[in-house]
Amino acid sequence: MIEFINVHKHYPGRRHVLRELNLRLEKGEMVLITGPSGAGKSTLLKLLTRLEAVSSGTLLVGGVDLTRLRRSQIPAHRRRVGVVFQDHKLLLDRNVYDNVALTLQVAGFSARQLDNRVRAALDKVGLSEHWREFPETLSGGEQQRVGIARAIVHTPEILLADEPTGNLDPALSTEILDMFRDFYRHGTTVLVATHDQQQVERLQVRTLHLDQGSLRESS
Amino acid sequence: MSLHIRLHALENAKNTLLAQPIATLLTVLALAVVLALPVGLFTALANLQQLLARWHDQAQISLYLRDDASPQAIAKLRMQLEQSPGVVAVHFVDKQKALADFQHYAGMMAAIHTLGTNPLPASLIVVLNPLAQSSRELDRQVQQWSHEAIVQSAQSDLKWVARLQAIVALGTRAVYLLGALLAIGAVLVMGNTIRLHIEQRRDEIEISALVGATRTFIRRPFLYQGLIQGLLAGALAWIIVAISFGLLQGPVNHLASLYGTTFPLQGLHVEDGILLILISALLGWLGSRLAVGRYLNNTFS
Numbered sequence: 001m002i003e004f005i006n007v008h009k010h011y012p013g014r015r016h017v018l019r020e021l022n023l024r025l026e027k028g029e030m031v032l033i034t035g036p037s038g039a040g041k042s043t044l045l046k047l048l049t050r051l052e053a054v055s056s057g058t059l060l061v062g063g064v065d066l067t068r069l070r071r072s073q074i075p076a077h078r079r080r081v082g083v084v085f086q087d088h089k090l091l092l093d094r095n096v097y098d099n100v101a102l103t104l105q106v107a108g109f110s111a112r113q114l115d116n117r118v119r120a121a122l123d124k125v126g127l128s129e130h131w132r133e134f135p136e137t138l139s140g141g142e143q144q145r146v147g148i149a150r151a152i153v154h155t156p157e158i159l160l161a162d163e164p165t166g167n168l169d170p171a172l173s174t175e176i177l178d179m180f181r182d183f184y185r186h187g188t189t190v191l192v193a194t195h196d197q198q199q200v201e202r203l204q205v206r207t208l209h210l211d212q213g214s215l216r217e218s219s
Numbered sequence: 220m221s222l223h224i225r226l227h228a229l230e231n232a233k234n235t236l237l238a239q240p241i242a243t244l245l246t247v248l249a250l251a252v253v254l255a256l257p258v259g260l261f262t263a264l265a266n267l268q269q270l271l272a273r274w275h276d277q278a279q280i281s282l283y284l285r286d287d288a289s290p291q292a293i294a295k296l297r298m299q300l301e302q303s304p305g306v307v308a309v310h311f312v313d314k315q316k317a318l319a320d321f322q323h324y325a326g327m328m329a330a331i332h333t334l335g336t337n338p339l340p341a342s343l344i345v346v347l348n349p350l351a352q353s354s355r356e357l358d359r360q361v362q363q364w365s366h367e368a369i370v371q372s373a374q375s376d377l378k379w380v381a382r383l384q385a386i387v388a389l390g391t392r393a394v395y396l397l398g399a400l401l402a403i404g405a406v407l408v409m410g411n412t413i414r415l416h417i418e419q420r421r422d423e424i425e426i427s428a429l430v431g432a433t434r435t436f437i438r439r440p441f442l443y444q445g446l447i448q449g450l451l452a453g454a455l456a457w458i459i460v461a462i463s464f465g466l467l468q469g470p471v472n473h474l475a476s477l478y479g480t481t482f483p484l485q486g487l488h489v490e491d492g493i494l495l496i497l498i499s500a501l502l503g504w505l506g507s508r509l510a511v512g513r514y515l516n517n518t519f520s
Contacts, residue, residue: 091426111223150430
């Protein structure tokens with residue numbers, strides 16, 4: 001499903017962020033990536049969403065080589081992926097419903113399909129009652145759930161999350177990560193970057209440690 | 220691309236414009252004024268040409284005919300002249316009429332009587348529309364006519380026609396230049412307005428791109444914004460021109476009455492008005508396209 005083959009990433013004039021990265025994720029697998037700040041976790045996820053380009057090596061997602069993707073093909077690739085951000089990246093002038101609907105509008109869903117899917121996604125994250133509310137009236141945990149609903153509303157093949165519990169208390173972190181585990185159990189490939197060691201130990205899923213651009217399997 | 224995506228973009232554009240009604244109104248007004256100026260001048264020029272066309276009887280050429288020209292040959296030449304481009308009318312003046320006119324205008328009856336015979340030739344008076352052809356073409360035409368077998372000589376004063384045509388050509392060129400400059404101005408006004416809208420919606424664009432929006436998807440609402448504002452500005456420019464010509468009609472009437480005539484000013488014709496709105500919409504679209512294209516190239520290259 002996802003395969004990094006000798007992937008190398010560096011920025012001009014800066015150190016190497018990722019070096020000789022080799023990683024294979026099967027379809028429907030959940031993997032946690034841990035590591036200190038600046039280890040390259042976010043960069044790794046940006047390569048998968050093609051926000052950043054690989055400097056050398058091969059990156060395959062669902063059989064598609066992202067290093068050969070033309071600019072015009074990037075949006076279609078991103079529509080196969082759901083992304084959850086630490087800072088939620090919600091539109092403050094739109095209510096919960098419209099924030100979630102954005103993913104489907106971009107993908108060209110009709111109004112009826114869109115309504116059904118948005119309501120289902122909000123139901124899945126427990127925000128059905130809050131669909132009219134604006135992000136600023138919600139708690140941090142609720143905002144993150146809106147972000148998750150937006151990421152899963154189009155039933156992506158791959159779900160990526162960059163420090164999704166970074167700003168949340170332990171109880172909320174547990175709740176959010178349990179949601180990711182549910183998605184993985186339903187067949188979605190899930191890749192979560194986190195430095196929350198307590199949650200890593202609790203979840204009992206495959207974990208990889210990234211440090212100074214190099215990756216190793218954690219026990 | 221599905222209709223509902225376009226409708227969604229249109230709704231998005233409409234909401235953005237209505238969310239800032241004053242800013243939208245000011246942009247539309249600025250564009251309308253920029254467009255009204257060349258369009259008003261174009262219309263004034265069209266009125267001037269119409270006025271000049273009224274003076275066509277001032278552009279006459281007299282073809283003096285040989286005494287031995289047969290009536291058939293004269294009729295044939297007359298028909299040929301009437302079918303020539305730019306010819307409004309051809310009048311035949313026979314020898315007797317020429318003599319009568321001469322006596323009437325010159326008052327030299329006694330002198331003519333001493334000659335015993337009528338020395339004046341018959342002639343064909345060709346009335347021309349001075350703006351129908353270039354002065355060079357008119358000269359060539361007159362030369363050609365003067366070499367006809369039954370024509371003894373030709374007399375014309377087409378210098379003033381050349382001057383008039385030069386003035387009209389100068390005015391037309393000046394209005395075209397001004398129009399082109401102001402069209403660029405309109406594109407820049409729209410481009411700058413859309414640039415500000417893009418800045419306000421930077422987060423939305425960034426998040427849309429993250430969830431897989433294509434450049435077309437991101438660009439479309441902004442293009443519709445430009446198009447809508449352009450359409451409104453074109454309609455408003457038409458209204459401005461119509462009101463301006465309405466206000467000028469009184470003084471023009473007064474001026475015309477001093478010359479013992481009337482001159483109803485013609486505003487924009489409906490088809491020209493529609494063309495103005497379409498061009499204005501196109502300029503709005505173009506300004507938006509340049510601004511959003513530049514932004515997308517810088518941001519998502």
